[in-house]
Amino acid sequence: MRLKENNHGDQFPVGMRVLAIDANFVCLKYLVTVLQQCRYKVTATTDAEEALQILRNKNEEFDIVITDVVREDIDGFKLLQIISLEMDIPVVMVSANDDVSNIMRSIKHGARDYLLKPVRLQEMMNIWQHVIRKNLDNPEKSSITKEIIDQKTSTLKRTRNQSTKEEDESTKEEGETNTHPDIASSSRKKSRMTWTQELHEKFLDAIQELGNEEAVPNTILKIMNVPGLTRENVASHLQKYRNILKKQKATMNQQKNGEPNLNRNSTNMHGCYTAYQSTSALPSNIHPVNLVPNSEELASSKQLYQYYMQSRQYPMEQGMHNHVYGNPPSTPLPTENYLPVPDFKLLKFPSVFPGIKVVDGCLGISSGPSNTPPFSPSIPDVCYIPSTQMLGDNASTQIDAISQHGLVAWPPQYFGPGTSLYILSLEHWQHAVKNFANEPGDTNCERKNIDLPDYMQDPNLTDLKGKGKVKAVQNFPEHPHMESGFHQYRNSLTDDELTMMVKEVKFNDDDPPKL
DNA sequence: AGGTTAATAT
């Protein structure tokens, strides 16, 4: 555990050791993602017994435990009770249930906090304070507390008499008192920074925003606004980034292929997914949808990608395009040519899109190739994509799914390079749907005068409406009252993520999707 | 001071 200063000069604990517990695998994965975004060191399990074992084992020490409330094996409250009885470690509860009695019960049993699912990044960035507070009276107990205090004192010293760097270092290393130097130093190990997909995306966004001239470490750091990230981290990453650009440029020149494509779709950094060019054809009379679930050959992300590209050439895309601009097909899609979409109910988006930025509690989702709905101001696809293309075949089933689980499942042909995923806050997603979908029969969005919030009425977007091709819109205007009202996630699935999709499909071995 | 580059460590 160590502290780093972010660009505001605040301290933030990097590598705080968190044990995350959630019975639901998808929720757990999501939780882990958020925690990792906070740059905590996360250990995770779905199994409460295992969690207790880990904690009792003491091989690994933890600063804080985060657990869900509703569980089948050991009730969250029980778990909380055991932990607070046996050991001295703060516990934070996470639950989709906002019942006051539940919250009270948790607090009574010793919970430090009670967060509602899905948890937000900002909330998670604050939990380290519980660790500090817990150990204020006994700093040696926690290395993180100790380090913050150390840092505080050394900062004070520095401001008091401009102490030298060496002095500062020695103060940090040996501690103020020297009474328990071993305790503090033994549990302190520097965690090597890893540039996650999300961080890299942020990095790229910053660079794009700044342009080549202005893209220097400190400025990038400021734009990225990631707690704990240092100028050195960014500088290092920038160095690597530039090296890769140089390399690519060199090979491009060799091939005389014009401008190098240096955007995130083609970058190789950190295993970002690189688009495959292969166009091996599928039999034209078989819709690719039907090739997915029982296909043993679909063992690699490459194949999944190929499948995805194939599927986009089929009529359903035409159908979708019809929907895009508010003209649902007068006749149903020729579904007789398609077999039902297999059951991908396991495939919930946070498990597939760990880089997702959660905006405003529960989310509505709108998805499609880059020239589909979200660019039209009416966002119709949430209600018009036919059931052969989307699980939960209309808006209301999606609303139900969202209100119940905070999640919506999508078939995998929507994931892959070329797919944009848009996340709207529940508020304006509902708003759009309410004006749109809840009146069966009246499905013409041209006639409906949809009263979208101003910030969504961006003229650039409106202008794009009706045009055949739309390029990805950068820097979508954000809701003034929201941290971020509208996020785009695109073209950056890692191989692992794609592989995982395949795995999720295969998990259904005992109950294979019917074709 | 901080951007850049190179050396070193993991």
Add this chain to the structure above:
DNA sequence: GATATTAACC
């Protein structure tokens, strides 16, 4: 070998 950290240079 790749990439993060640290040092050194400008």
